[in-house]
Amino acid sequence: MALIVQKYGGTSVGTPERIRNCARRILETQRAGNQVVAVVSAMSGVTDNLIKLAKEVSPEREPVEREMDVLLATGEQTTIALTAMAINALGGKAVSLTGAQAGISTDRVHTKARIVNITPDAVHKMLDDGNIVMLAGFQGETASGEITTLGRGGSDLTAIAMAAAIKADLCQIYTDVDGVYTCDPRVVPQATKIQEISYDEMLEMASSGSKVMQSRSVEFAKKFGVVFEVRSSMNNNPGTIVKEETPGMESVVVRGVSLERNQAKVTIDDVPDRPGVSASVFGALAQANIIIDMIVQNVSTDGLTDISFTLGGADVAKAEAALAPVIAGFGGKAALRTQSGIAKLSVVGIGMRSHSAVASRMFRALADASINIQMISTSEIKVAVIVDEAEIERSARAVHTAFGLDAASA
Amino acid sequence: MALIVQKYGGTSVGTPERIRNCARRILETQRAGNQVVAVVSAMSGVTDNLIKLAKEVSPEREPVEREMDVLLATGEQTTIALTAMAINALGGKAVSLTGAQAGISTDRVHTKARIVNITPDAVHKMLDDGNIVMLAGFQGETASGEITTLGRGGSDLTAIAMAAAIKADLCQIYTDVDGVYTCDPRVVPQATKIQEISYDEMLEMASSGSKVMQSRSVEFAKKFGVVFEVRSSMNNNPGTIVKEETPGMESVVVRGVSLERNQAKVTIDDVPDRPGVSASVFGALAQANIIIDMIVQNVSTDGLTDISFTLGGADVAKAEAALAPVIAGFGGKAALRTQSGIAKLSVVGIGMRSHSAVASRMFRALADASINIQMISTSEIKVAVIVDEAEIERSARAVHTAFGLDAASA
Numbered sequence: 035m036a037l038i039v040q041k042y043g044g045t046s047v048g049t050p051e052r053i054r055n056c057a058r059r060i061l062e063t064q065r066a067g068n069q070v071v072a073v074v075s076a077m078s079g080v081t082d083n084l085i086k087l088a089k090e091v092s093p094e095r096e097p098v099e100r101e102m103d104v105l106l107a108t109g110e111q112t113t114i115a116l117t118a119m120a121i122n123a124l125g126g127k128a129v130s131l132t133g134a135q136a137g138i139s140t141d142r143v144h145t146k147a148r149i150v151n152i153t154p155d156a157v158h159k160m161l162d163d164g165n166i167v168m169l170a171g172f173q174g175e176t177a178s179g180e181i182t183t184l185g186r187g188g189s190d191l192t193a194i195a196m197a198a199a200i201k202a203d204l205c206q207i208y209t210d211v212d213g214v215y216t217c218d219p220r221v222v223p224q225a226t227k228i229q230e231i232s233y234d235e236m237l238e239m240a241s242s243g244s245k246v247m248q249s250r251s252v253e254f255a256k257k258f259g260v261v262f263e264v265r266s267s268m269n270n271n272p273g274t275i276v277k278e279e280t281p282g283m284e285s286v287v288v289r290g291v292s293l294e295r296n297q298a299k300v301t302i303d304d305v306p307d308r309p310g311v312s313a314s315v316f317g318a319l320a321q322a323n324i325i326i327d328m329i330v331q332n333v334s335t336d337g338l339t340d341i342s343f344t345l346g347g348a349d350v351a352k353a354e355a356a357l358a359p360v361i362a363g364f365g366g367k368a369a370l371r372t373q374s375g376i377a378k379l380s381v382v383g384i385g386m387r388s389h390s391a392v393a394s395r396m397f398r399a400l401a402d403a404s405i406n407i408q409m410i411s412t413s414e415i416k417v418a419v420i421v422d423e424a425e426i427e428r429s430a431r432a433v434h435t436a437f438g439l440d441a442a443s444a
Numbered sequence: 445m446a447l448i449v450q451k452y453g454g455t456s457v458g459t460p461e462r463i464r465n466c467a468r469r470i471l472e473t474q475r476a477g478n479q480v481v482a483v484v485s486a487m488s489g490v491t492d493n494l495i496k497l498a499k500e501v502s503p504e505r506e507p508v509e510r511e512m513d514v515l516l517a518t519g520e521q522t523t524i525a526l527t528a529m530a531i532n533a534l535g536g537k538a539v540s541l542t543g544a545q546a547g548i549s550t551d552r553v554h555t556k557a558r559i560v561n562i563t564p565d566a567v568h569k570m571l572d573d574g575n576i577v578m579l580a581g582f583q584g585e586t587a588s589g590e591i592t593t594l595g596r597g598g599s600d601l602t603a604i605a606m607a608a609a610i611k612a613d614l615c616q617i618y619t620d621v622d623g624v625y626t627c628d629p630r631v632v633p634q635a636t637k638i639q640e641i642s643y644d645e646m647l648e649m650a651s652s653g654s655k656v657m658q659s660r661s662v663e664f665a666k667k668f669g670v671v672f673e674v675r676s677s678m679n680n681n682p683g684t685i686v687k688e689e690t691p692g693m694e695s696v697v698v699r700g701v702s703l704e705r706n707q708a709k710v711t712i713d714d715v716p717d718r719p720g721v722s723a724s725v726f727g728a729l730a731q732a733n734i735i736i737d738m739i740v741q742n743v744s745t746d747g748l749t750d751i752s753f754t755l756g757g758a759d760v761a762k763a764e765a766a767l768a769p770v771i772a773g774f775g776g777k778a779a780l781r782t783q784s785g786i787a788k789l790s791v792v793g794i795g796m797r798s799h800s801a802v803a804s805r806m807f808r809a810l811a812d813a814s815i816n817i818q819m820i821s822t823s824e825i826k827v828a829v830i831v832d833e834a835e836i837e838r839s840a841r842a843v844h845t846a847f848g849l850d851a852a853s854a
Contacts, residue, residue, distance in 0.1 A: 050500035057501075084522070090460035091467075091526045092533035101532070104540050105525035108518035112494070115515035116501045122511070123502035130514050135589055156589075179545055179566075 036068045036203040037161075041171065041193035044078035045210045046267040047113050053077075056208075056267060057120035057128075064126065064166055071157060071167045071200065073193040074117055076109025084109060099144035103173075103183045106145075107132070110170035110189070118168040128166040131156060133173035134181065138192065140174035146185035149174060152199035169196060187248025194251050198258035205260055207247065208267035213274035214239065214246055216439040217291040221427045224440035228289060229272075232279035235289045235382050238416045242292035242380035252276065279384050287385040287392060288437040293430050294378040295423055296347040297327070299409065302357070304367040305341055307334040314360050315341060322356040324349045327378070328411040328418065338367075342409065344420060347374050376408060377426035380418040381433060393417045399436035405429050446613040447479045447571075451581065451603035454488035455620050456677040457523050463487075466618075466677065467530035467538075470576055474536065479571045481610065483581045483603040484527055486519025494519060509554035513583075513593045517542070520580035520599070528578040538576040541566060543583035544591065548602065550584035556595035559584060562609035579606060597658025604661050608668035615670055617657065618677035623684035624649065624656055626849040627701040631837045634850035638699060639682075642689035645699045645792050648826045652702035652790035662686065689794050697795040697802060698847040703840050704788040705833055706757040707737070709819065712767070714777040715751055717744040724770050725751060732766040734759045737788070738821040738828065748777075752819065754830060757784050786818060787836035790828040791843060803827045809846035815839050 040063065042056050056074070064070045084105050088097040097105075114130035121128035137153035160167050171189025174182050184191055190207055197205035214236065217225040231239075233256035240249045246264055255262055255276065265273025305311055312331070319326055324345060332340045345353060350372050361368050386392040393410075396417055400407060405428065409420040421429050434440060450473065452466045466484070474480045494515050498507040507515075524540035531538035547563035570577050581599025584592050594601050600617055607615035624646065627635040641649075643666035650659045656674055665672055665686065675683025715721055722741070729736055739753045755763060760782050771778050796802040803820075806827055810817060815838065819830040831839050844850060 050497060053501050087460060087522075087526060088529055091463050091530040094533045094535075097529040098532045101525040101528045101540055104528075104542075105522060108521050108525075111518050111521070112497075112515060115511040115518075116497055118511045119498055119507040119515075120501040122508045123504045130511055132514075132591075181542075 037200060038063060038068045039071045039073065039193050039197040039202045039205045040208060041073040041189060041206065042075065042208045042267055043189065044075040046208055047074050047117065048078040053116050054120045057117055057124055059267065060166055061121055061124055061126040069161045071169055071196060072117070073169045073171045073189055073196065074110060074113040075171050075189040077113055080109045080112070081106060100180065103144050103181050106183050107173045107181045110172050114168040114170045121166055126166060127164055128168055129160050130168040132170045133192065134175035136169050138174035140176060140182045142176050144182055147174060147182035149184070149191065149195050152195060154196065154199045157200060187251050190247050190251035191254055194255045194260050194262060197260045205262040207262055207264045209246065209264060210266065210268065211246060212266045212271050213264050215290070217430055217434050218293065221293065221430050222434045224434065226439065226441045228274050230275045230277065230283065231289055232283055232384050233276060234279065234415055235384055236276050238380065238382040238413065239290055239292050242294055242378065242382065242416065242418065284385040284388060286383060287389045288381045288383040288439065290382055291430055291434045291439065292380045292382060293426050295426060297344050297376050297378055297420065298347045298350045298372060298374040299342055299344050299376055299420065300350070300353055301340060301342040301371045302361060303340050303369050303371065304338045306364055306366065307337050307339040312341065315357065318356045318360045319353060322352055324353050324356065328409055328420065330409055344378065344409065350374060375423045376420050377423040378418055378420055379426060379429050379433060380416050381437065382416045384415050387414055395436055396433055399432045400429055403428060403432040445477050445479060447610060448473060449481045449483065449603050449607040449612045449615045450618060451483040451599055451616070452485065452618045452677055453599065454485040456618055457484050457527065458488040463526050464530045467527055467534055469677065471531055471534055471536040474576055481567060481577045481579055481606060482527070483579045483599055483606065484520060484523040485581050485599040487523055490519045490522065491516060510590065513554050513591050516593050517583045517591045520582050524578040524580045531576055536576060537574055538578055539570050540578040542580045543602065544585035546579050548584035550586060550592045552586050554592055557584060557592035559594070559601065559605050562605060564606065564609045567610060597661050600657050600661035601664055604665045604670050604672060607670045615672040617672055617674045619656065619674060620676065620678065621656060622676045622681050623674050625700065627840055627844050628703065631703065631840050632844045635844065636849070636851045638684050640685045640687065640693065641699055642693055642794050643686060644689065644825055645794055646686050648790065648792040648823065649700055649702050652704055652788065652792065652826065652828065694795040694798065696793060697799045698791045698793040698849065700792055701840055701844045701849065702790045702792060703836055705836060707754050707786050707788055707830065708757045708760045708782060708784040709752055709754050709786055709830065710763055711750055711752040711781045712771060713750050713779050713781065714748045716774055716776065717747050717749040722751065725767065728766045728770045729763060732762055734763050734766065738819055738830065740819055754788065754819065760784060785833045786830050787833040788828055788830055789836060789839050789843060790826050791847065792826045794825050797824055805846055806843055809842045810839060813838060813842040
């Protein structure tokens with residue numbers, strides 16, 4: 035008998051009929067001889083509607099975060115009750131638990147709390163009594179009993195953290211895609227599903243635009259060694275297993291190709307090349323809550339240098355405003371240029387650690403396709419380039435083929 | 445500084461704008477120098493929608509009651525969060541508490557739990573910190589931490605029980621009527637608002653069709669001596685104070701006239717007049733969950749008697765089915781007759797205890813209006829009669845006038 039944690043996202047429980055489908059799948063899993071804890075999100079659309087209500091009653095200011103958590107937590111509470119009812123109606127035995135009832139303790143940072151501890155006594159007791167446990171994702175409570183929510187991707191985190199706490203044999207993340215692909219199949223039709231991927235690769239794919247899961251959930255799984263599977267709630271296909279890397283994984287040099295559109299580049303020319311300059315630039319951006327991706331600083335000439343960085347296209351104006359006083363402080367010729375309409379293409383794979391030729395093979399593939407590379411950034415298991423957004427799909431296909439990832443050659 | 449408990453029903457918090465209106469009223473109450481605990485119901489329509497969802501996911505059977513409570517409790521949790529946000533947006537300071545967080549402990553009877561204990565430490569602490577406390581009505585938790593709901597009228601009960609637990613100076617029940625009237629103003633335009641009414645009178649009015657509040661909340665208030673005021677959330681008019689009777693109250697013989705439409709009468713003729721007969725008749729009705737109102741048994745002749753009772757018009761078929769085997773068991777000529785299209789008119793007042801002429805004055809008024817009385821039932825502070833439903837409004841006006849309750853003569 036295995037102990038299995040499953041997680042179903044908002045789309046999978048978006049209607050009463052879909053809730054019943056999930057209930058059937060959960061019940062089948064139990065009847066196959068397993069103990070099951072199923073984590074669910076709010077029904078799709080519910081959270082957005084609650085946020086809309088919150089804004090309507092609080093037009094003068096942002097809704098108080100403590101109360102936002104009390105409000106949003108009702109979404110998952112609704113789904114656990116409905117799914118438990120559905121399982122009982124189908125002849126099974128299920129009970130629901132809110133995050134607080136399941137012993138999920140968090141810090142006091144409302145709307146983006148971190149799990150500090152899980153005391154799964156109630157979960158164990160209910161499983162031992164033969165129940166399926168329907169667990170509300172995305173929520174917990176503070177030591178003093180206040181309701182908190184975990185922020186974006188919170189239900190995935192609930193599933194993985196609970197799997198760690200109860201030492202589950204398997205954690206299945208059900209979503210609306212079949213698993214993690216070598217590239218977005220809408221861009222590269224020859225993309226194939228990846229059977230196994232390491233935590234680090236999954237993290238690089240996530241940070242490079244393949245948003246199957248939020249990075250924090252993958253990081254949590256890595257930290258506690260939780261093996262999980264990303265799979266579809268719409269069929270019975272095996273998904274993608276995410277786990278610690280194994281020696282065999284390195285035989286594949288590149289696991290996947292990931293793309294991120296709508297990026298922009300900001301360049302500050304003729305910056306004085308002295309200590310503290312980068313700190314003042316990126317300190318100002320951090321204070322404005324602007325997330326920066328790639329950073330490149332050129333070699334200094336004549337005591338002046340150029341700093342370039344990329345960011346989401348929507349943040350350009352905010353970045354310009356944040357940097358204006360900093361640049362004025364530099365004096366001299368220092369000036370800012372921005373360029374929108376660019377995109378990032380990344381190849382990811384732990385195998386590339388031992389294969390130095392990955393970058394050159396990628397650059398050669400792009401050159402052969404006459405695509406100009408505007409910036410380059412590398413990590414131990416990733417090479418990323420910036421290209422013109424109009425060429426991102428062609429770039430992805432060229433690189434996908436060059437690394438032998440196409441379905442025919444797989 | 446007074447400690448005030450307010451309660452707002454589902455209509456009063458039915459839209460974001462109405463929530464803001466309640467928030468303003470609550471805030472004004474606090475700013476007038478009071479501490480305020482405000483109990484709210486689910487926004488009107490929300491509970492019905494949740495029940496509909498529950499039926500959709502559970503078509504094979506009634507939804508599990510434990511999960512029904514988890515589901516329905518989200519309705520009030522949503523309202524407390526939104527109202528607390530609205531108060532904060534308007535410049536006040538409010539925090540929300542679910543029933544569980546507020547220390548409302550109940551028994552384990554899901555969907556109609558009874559409050560067994562309230563530990564209001566969290567409420568006191570938040571009040572002492574200068575907060576308005578937004579308290580979820582209708583809900584509590586069991587000793588083992590399961591969510592329960594209190595059944596119909598549960599939010600009124602929450603307000604009155606919390607007022608008792610924190611020894612509030614005043615408990616205000618805000619609703620969509622101005623208070624308790626001497627009769628339904630739609631029937632008797634001369635009806636006037638009652639300034640003060642005793643618990644017992646309020647109970648008799650409630651059981652006679654004036655459904656401003658459920659009887660159980662009034663009973664609870666009586667048991668714990670909670671003085672409360674029924675008033676409108678749409679204006680600032682003083683409402684009706686409900687409290688223990690005082691000597692002065694007896695100077696008014698009849699407090700009000702109450703009417704209940706759509707009643708039916710069932711008569712069993714030629715029943716053997718022997719011990720156990722009534723028990724078998726009303727035992728069968730109780731087992732079928734049919735609520736009986738008035739019961740009349742005629743004097744026996746020749747060892748046979750007639751039993752009549754009234755019930756809601758919708759329950760007639762159910763009663764016939766429940767009684768068929770009982771009547772067959774009596775043998776002989778025993779037979780059942782039903783009559784729909786009747787209504788009940790009651791006069792209520794603690795003053796009638798010392799005024800023996802109330803019944804005759806009522807019957808005289810009806811006779812003068814040529815209205816036939818079909819059944820009569822009395823309690824210490826009530827006289828009720830059954831008349832043809834077509835004549836109920838005319839009956840009410842005649843009796844209202846006869847007891848000097850009309851506005852002009854008040």
